[in-house]
Amino acid sequence: MNTLAGDLARALGDVAAMQQLYADDISWTLPATLGRIGGTTEGKDAVIKLNKISLAPYSKDAGFKVDIHHEFGDGEGSVARYTCRATVSATDEGYVNEYVLIVRGRDGKITEVVEYLDTLKVMHYEGLRTFLPRIPGVVVA
Numbered sequence: 001m002n003t004l005a006g007d008l009a010r011a012l013g014d015v016a017a018m019q020q021l022y023a024d025d026i027s028w029t030l031p032a033t034l035g036r037i038g039g040t041t042e043g044k045d046a047v048i049k050l051n052k053i054s055l056a057p058y059s060k061d062a063g064f065k066v067d068i069h070h071e072f073g074d075g076e077g078s079v080a081r082y083t084c085r086a087t088v089s090a091t092d093e094g095y096v097n098e099y100v101l102i103v104r105g106r107d108g109k110i111t112e113v114v115e116y117l118d119t120l121k122v123m124h125y126e127g128l129r130t131f132l133p134r135i136p137g138v139v140v141a
Contacts, residue, residue, distance in 0.1 A: 003078030004110050005103035006071035012084060013064035015051050022047060023109035030054075033119040047113075057128055058095065062087035078103050091126050 004021065011017040028047045032038040041050045058064070065085040073079055079102050086095045097117055104112040122128055 001071065003071050003073045003080065003103070004075065004105045004108075005073060005078035005080035005101045006068055008101055008103060008110065008113065009066050009068055009071075009080045009082045009099070012066050013055060013058070013060070013086070015048060015055065018051055019044070019048050021110050023106060023111045026110055026112065028113040028115065030115050031117070031119050034122070057088055057090065059087040059089045059092075073103075075105050075108060078105070088125055088128060093125050095125055095128075097121050 008018060008021055011021065022044050024044045025042075026044055026047050027040055027042045028050060029040040030038050030050075037050060037054055041047050063086070066082050067085075068080055068082045070079070070081045079100065081098070081100045083096065083098050087093070088095050100116040102114040102116075103110055
């Protein structure tokens, strides 16, 4: 069974494919602990910009490998839990993290994404430390 959440996970890394799934009034919420990209972003253009910023530290040549563990729901609401593997461009580190996407849809398009991931694990990657930890008072060693 394919769902909007699973389709989005499978499209990860390909912003053009991702944006084909979006309604004009999409919102995307990331954990606040991701610093400057955390919080809710509203509107298709703003979400596409967020996607480009979020994916920028990873090697486009190496691509993204997504292994979906669970996917369920329907056109109005779906969930996908998956592991993402990528390469951090700055250091050639292999990146591995688990994600959960909660997606709401309307007329076959995504209207809302709430994304969960281990944000502390993101900070453990040397090549991502300068990208994300811009939270006042938070120092990542």
